[in-house]
Amino acid sequence: MNETFGGRGIAYNVRFVSLEPGDGRSYRKFVYQGDPTENAVTVSRTVTIYDDDHLVGPDGPTSTRVGSARFVDASNSTVYNVVAVEVTVWRM
Template sequence: MGKTEWTLGRSTRGQAHTLEAFVAATILLASIVFALQVTAVTPLTASTSSQHIENQQEAVATGVLAAAAENESLKPTLLFVNNSSGRFHGNTFDGAYVSGGPPTALGETLDDTFLDRGIAFNLYVHYPTSERTIRRETVVRMGGPSDNAISARWRVTLYDDDVLYAADGTRTTHTLTDSTTFYAADQSRGPLYSVVEVEVVVWRM
């Protein structure tokens, strides 16, 4: 009788050990599967986060251009040109600003919005030519944009009687019709001078 009880006890303990081993193996397998899932999800999560940041930057860049057009600080930057040389006032390299925005209201806004937060930007003006092609004038070039750079654009209408601005930000007497050095050419015989497109490209430094 005692022998039978001992055999049953040993059998019960064996089953318990087998169950423990099975549970341990299951936990180990679950841990491995979980680790693999985390490894697989990490790049996707980073990509999603990066895309979210890029979407935010694009919205902010578009907002800057829209606000500048609304408060009439966008066009003066396009006209911030020396009538003698046809170049932007105070540019530092090859006709473009390289350390930040131009010394205009738009330039200050771009610096405050992006540069002070470690985000670089380039600023361009796309304009039509008499050959019906599109050329690009570089206003700001802080470097080559990274792969995750975004851009925002805004159209601006220029008129024959729009005047160029002096280096101190005051209006001159030189109109677009009078200027022979302005980068964009007159595209109309009427009061319309040209329709150009301003582009700001931003990326994290």
């Protein structure tokens, strides 16, 4: 995102919205560059995370499985959780 928006006068926030037990939701800030202005645009993509998925680091896939991640295991199925990735972008 820095390569796309950095140095162009564009700010952005990224947050994860995951399911919690009892129909709840958890909101986690991943990147926070301030409060968006009135000309901000927000997009989201829903991602299904499976129990046997591996985490990916800056140098590629790791041997760490999703089970040690920070999201709550949403069910007793092979689906670990469903996470919405929200990106809000605005001109500064």
